[in-house]
Amino acid sequence: MKGIETQQQTVFRMEEVSKTYQMGEVKVRALKSINLELEEGELIVLLGPSGSGKSTLLNILGGLDVPTEGRVWFKGRNLTKASDADLTRFRRECVGFVFQFYNLIPSLTARENVALVTEIAVHPMRPREALGLVGLDERLDHFPAQLSGGEQQRVAIARAIAKRPQVLLCDEPTGALDFQTGKRVLEAIELVNKELGTTTAIITHNAGIAAMADKVITMRSGEITDIQRNLVKVKPSQLEW
Amino acid sequence: MNSLDRKLFRDLLRQWGQLIAIALVVSCGIASFVMSLSAYDSLKFTKTTYYNQYRFAEVFASLKRAPETLSDRITEIPGVGQVQTRIVVDVILDVPEKEQPATGRMISLPSQQHPMLNDIYIRRGRYIEAGRGDEVLVSESFAKANNLKLEDTLGAVINGRWQKLRIVGIAISPEYIYEVRGGASLFPDNERFGILWMEREALATAFDMDGAFNNVTLTLSRGASEQNVIDRLDRILERYGGLGAYPREDQLSNHIVDGEIKELEGMTTVIPTLFLAIAAFLLHVVLSRLIATQREQIAILKAFGYTKAAIGFHYLKFVMAIVLFGATLGTILGLWMGKGLTELYAEFLRFPIFRYNADWRVVFGAIAISIFGAIVGGLGSVYKAVSLPPAVAMRPEPPPEFKPTLIERWGLQNLFSPAGRIILRNLERKPLQASLSILGIALAVAILITGRYFEDAVTYLVDVQFRHVQREDVTIVFNEPRPARTRYEVAKLPGVVQSEVFRSVPAKLRFQHYQHRSGLTGIQANAELLRLVDRSLNTVNLPADGVVLTKKLAEILHVQPGDVLTVEVLEADRPVRSIPVVGLVDELMGLSAYMEINALNKLMREGQTISGAYLRVDANLANKLYTRLKEIPAVAAFTTRQAALDSFNEISGKNMRVMTFILVIFASIITFSVVYNSARIALSERSRELASLRILGFTRAEIAFILLGEQAILILLAIPIGFLLGYGFAAYMSWTYNQELFRLPLIITRSAYAFTFLVVSIASVISGFIIRRQLNNLDLIAVLKTRE
């Protein structure tokens, strides 16, 4: 992490990105000509009402989906030209995902859920270390069904960061959680962002969370309506919503 | 173990009940494959080894009498390897403590050393000693059936003279693995027919065969043309009353042994294929369901960079694990059963050697076909899993689409309760899965029908042959043709209530380039003790001229009524004549060509002559008759219908019962597995819906009705389809069992249908019961909490 503060490097660049879904006879335009740049080490919050295209945008960034039009670069790598196998390698090496419903493998323990990812990563942490970072070193051998929602989501975060990804993409990580639990999860994300310098994007439709971001992007009907930089970042523990 | 394998392991454990059921289906298939193939290989190998070690001949011929010098001319035929001339005669035997006389086939042995061909294996005792004309070796089956021991004596009328024969050894021979007399008796009757080996000189003296022979067998040299040798041999023997040479393939004992072994070969393909097809279908169903419930897990794996290949392989391993477990179990079971079966056969066939060899081909074959089954069963769903785009997989599956069903379109919905409507809509929504379930159960039904078919067809065959066609109690055959007036002597024998005479003549029947070496049988036009019947068991009239053929013989010769056959008689003056085919009969055993007895006499240009008689006997006086028959030198052979029937039942009956038992177990496993799996999957797919119904106030019985009612409908639909399918299999079996020796008619009794229905119902009820118990344990809260 050389000189992050001074000369920030562009991690993601999107040019004229559109995504159209064909739903029977109707076309749904989930993204309309999006232009966007994300810098290394930034914590970004994506705001917007349900159906505004946040998930679609994040999925395209993470290589889970490809745009119908436009180009996407990740550090000079053209993701729009990448093959399926290239995208798989990109996800394996560079991206960590956290989803609203945790999506842990129910038949694997917390430690094994993390190991699932570390086993195929290049320079991973040990699962125990990753779970330690999110404060779960006591719950290593519990199955998802034996954990609370917040704990499950923290396992999901541990799983996402264990490979030391360059970007961490979180789709409504607090959506299924109550206020207090949500805050603990956000603290874990922030910690990763700060300690590991991972470029992080958090989707939420909860405007209160925006205060912890470096950059807040607001979307509506498939378009970016606003990009704001926070001069002062609030710690997750002090967030209110 | 990596985490993905750990997941696999736990996924397997979680569904163990279903998976074991599938593995059992696989193991049944593999077990039957390994069992039948290894037994088939082993028996073939054992048989070949036996034949080679004991120098079993390759061409056989009987004749009236030829000087020994002829043997050199036979040896000179190009393609002939070794030649063994013999004297072979059938005599009536008096067995100690037996009322009925038996027929002994006396075969000459060289007194100095073992014969060059058709050697014997001595189980007990010793070889005959030179110059001891009263010493005989007795075949093991005959000895066993009659409790004969070394040093026992047998009485025999040898060429008109009463003689005592001393048993010095018990032996077996590759030529008489099945001791069948031939002619009309095609099944062994070890109590009343056996082989006796005796010194050639003694036999020659007794039968006026000094320096002569009446039977010759030979081997072929490498690359020789069998047919050429047979033709040349026939020409040489023609002058000496040759009855037509025939190859090993047509040698009766070998023919039956090959038939038995071939039956095993048939089992190596049909049954395992059925099982693996069903297993593949079950795997498909279970795996599709598993993948449907793990959509999000698959998406997560993809999001974190697991490759398609890794995910595909993960699910393929899931099916492999089940299949390989089943295959291992099946292979072990199959090897064990195969060894047992081979032993059983080898003992039954009295092979002196026994080799069970299940080579790597069998085991690898089993594993290969099971893996093939797994791939066929798993491929579709695995492909679906890997091609699911990760972003889409994260979104919940859209709710299933329900359209108005046929019932609604026909406006019949008011006929059904809400529960009934749920059942019908579900069936209509998943037509493919429903049809596959139906097919699976139908196959089980068909397997049962096929199993029962064998039993019923054989029962019918026995009934036709031994009650409708053969109606005599005793058949006697003279050692040579007798004048017609002998019939009055026969009629006067003690206990004879009714007697009918017959004339049988060895002959070759020819039509165009088709030919068959069988005989002509002349019977009385109004015969009652041997009836000619058609398919519906109506009596077929025997015209005063022309020949009536068994339908199978007509098939072999490619003739129809109206065609003219060429008949080449192999006896007396060996006339060659043309005779029209005037009718066909539907006999199920053997091949016959019947003529009116006078017409046959005319064809032979002989006076009224007979070869034997069918007798109806007063049971109370039967013993007297038997005693008398033993003393008549002119009687060469003697059979009773009851003995033939018993022997046939003994041979076929035991096999049939074992087969039926195995098939019932197999079919029950299939039915259970199909019903249990489809109900389990319905339960998993719809536990939310069922729990919601419970919360709305439906009772346990009502939701059980919804779930199991669906299965019940599938079973009810499957049963008639299975009946049809089973009928088809039976028709196929009947077609393959259309052989010279016997033919299985296409008969499926009502009791076979009822039996099948019962077995399938019981298997279904048991699986329904287990599901019902699981349904009672449905955790309402937990089910509703799960997100889908």
Ligand SMILES: Nc1ncnc2c1ncn2[C@@H]1O[C@H](COP(=O)(O)OP(=O)(O)O)[C@@H](O)[C@H]1O
């Ligand atoms: N796989 C899909 N098929 C069809 N329409 C989709 C699909 N994914 C998203 N959409 C549609 O695209 C739009 C944007 O969706 P999404 O990006 O999920 O919104 P958000 O995450 O902001 O709620 C919505 O109208 C949604 O219905």
Ligand SMILES: [Mg+2]
């Ligand atoms: Mg979303």
